[in-house]
Amino acid sequence: MRLEQVLHEVNVLSRSGPATAEIRSVEFDSRAVGKGSLFMAMRGGTVDGSQFVDAAVAAGAAAVATDAAEKFASLVERHPRLPLLLVPHGREALARLASNLYNHPEELLGLSGVTGTNGKTTTAFLLDAMLREAGRKTVLVGTIEYHVAGDVRASPHTTPESRDLLQLFAEGTQLGATEAVMEVSSHALEQGRVHGLPFDVAIFTNLTQDHLDYHQTMQQYFKAKQRLFDGRLGAPPRIAVINVEDDHGLELALRSREAGAELFSYGLGVGEFRASSIQLRPEGMQFALETPWGSAEIHSELTGRVNVQNMLAAAAAALGRGLSLQQVVDGATALRHVPGRFQTVQSGQPFTVVVDYAHTDDALRNLIAVAREFADAQPKPGRVLTLFGCGGDRDRAKRPRMGKAAGAGSDLCMLTSDNPRSEQPEAILDDVLPGLRESGVRFLVEVDRATAIRRLLREAQAGDIVLIAGKGHEKTQQVGAELLPFDDASVAAEALAALGYLGHGEAR
Structure with missing residues (x-):
């Protein structure tokens, strides 16, 4: 050219x-x-x-x-x-x-962007599943992996630089894709990686403390998220799907309307898209989806109230993209799990083992609340045992908050390394300990993550729920400049086998 x-x-x-x-x-x-x-x-x-x-x-x-x-x-x-x-x-x-x-491939795609602190990945996977179940070819870009018209690829970045993103879009359109669903990180919005992209639908899930090592203040963090909705990328989205149960969502709803976007509000009990008759079980959930298009019964193998919210967001976006209510229901049923999001490891053990990406205090609190609800619902209530850590070279202010959140809902905590990066692992744990001690929970400390997983599983009893939080789908652990192979689900399966549980260690 x-x-x-x-x-x-x-x-x-x-x-x-x-x-x-x-x-x-x-x-x-x-x-x-x-x-x-x-x-x-x-x-x-x-x-x-x-x-x-x-x-x-x-x-x-x-x-x-x-x-x-x-x-x-x-x-x-x-x-x-x-x-x-x-x-x-x-x-x-x-x-x-x-x-x-690349001859403007973004103009050939119905582009949906998802931003927020927690829930971006699951919401994006759900919307992608709904679109595909309706017969549309898609491009999916996010934290776990990229999909290009059915071809699954590794994800080096949640939101890649525009050049790489547009190349993905070009490859997708050449293969017949008509839709793109992408997670949009605050870093990408602040840096202009998605500048000029014509988002048709923009979704806001929530905002809690994270990434303050980069944004410095919550207000600056929120301002970065606003860029997806207020027209500073070039034009506002046609439809803004916003969680109005979140305080920041209420302000964002106002800003989106001022910019000219049509508002689709959602929440468990408020907004145009709501959920009622919610039934949650470890193996799945069901609820009544209430929308301006009518009501429908949702059955999903995902579970937890946070996933009800994610489902509401995806359903609103899918309806905004022209799907029928039945196609939304079919897509919700089709997605069996999201890697590293409430992913169970099953080896025939009499307790539940869950791997989850929760790495903020809010996400950890939500994860533990789901586990507590399930543990308490058993004839003989079980305990919640939580393993977690905090990443190095990231927001230090959230570390004691993570400790307090983990301890507040758990019966036993195991504090260990996450991705220490250039920091000393012991120094990171020292930052977490004040919050953990404040919670009053019984806790153990083990720097080596694999050893910590094995130790916590030895503590588990019948009916307990063991949460392995922080890394989720990740297949490596960053220690210094090295990326070492590490998969929480695989390590847990190996530990269960060593304890005599000889199932297949399957994760779902």
Whole structure:
């Protein structure tokens, strides 16, 4: 594609060098540059892409764009025969460049975005299942994995950079996809990774403390989430699906309406989309879905009140995308589980073992509440045993809150490592302990996560529910700079086998 075509509607502040070039790809990573690439040398959180321009040129770059105004003159001096472009915002330019190169695949898809602290993944999986059950081909982008018209791929990022996202969309449309469902992280919204994408439906699940290592304050965190709804991405969504039981959701509903979006409000007992006659069991749930389209009975192998809320959000979005109420019901039934979300490990043991991604105090509190309800409902009430930790290089302020939340609802807690990253694991545990002690719960501390899982399972008795929280679907543990193989469900299955439970260790 000619350079001028790739630059269509890109805001260029200054340019030098030849006016023409043939562009084969757009790249933001100099290591991916090849002959004919346009290299977008943009500023990142810790790295300035302009320092890699020479390497990109050596690799065959046909043009370079940068948002480093103070470096532009020196780049022109070093590369006078290369098309060089100065843009005001690197990520916004990258989004437009990639959209032009891939012939605007985002315009061929009904795009639904899900944001919030908790519930994004399950809500996205549910909406994707509903759309697919209705016969539509989809692209799914999120924390656990990517789906491209049925092809399942690894997920390096919850919300990838726009260039990679648009490539996924292009591949999807070539295979017949007409819908895209994606989790939209606060980082992606703040950084402009989804700038210019025409979201038809935007979903807000909730907001609780997380990512303050990046956003600094809850207000800044909320402002990042607002971008999906208030038109700052380019245009507001046609439909805003918002949890009005959340205090931030009430404010967001107002902002969405002011921006021109149609509001679909939901909540367990309030809003246009509600749930009644809720019945929860460890093996699944059922409830009456109340909507402006009428009522329907939902049966699902997912469980817990938080998943009732996720189901309401997905149902509202699906109806907004033109599905019938029956197609919503069929899709809800079709999704049997979401990896790492209340995922049970079954080896014939007389107690329940659950692996879950809960890694905020609110998510942990909700998870324990579900387990407590099930444990108390048995003829002989069981106990709730909770294993958890906190990630390194992340919001330290939430660590004692995690300890307090875990202890408040559990009968026994096991504090252990999560992904310590560059921090010392023992230092992270020390930050959690004040909240855990404040709760008054009996607790154990074991730094090694595999050993901690084995120790906690040895404590379990018939009727208990053992929660292994924090990592969920993850298959690695980050210790320092290393990514070590680690799967909570597999470690639990191996521990159960060592205890004499000889089932298949199947997770569902």
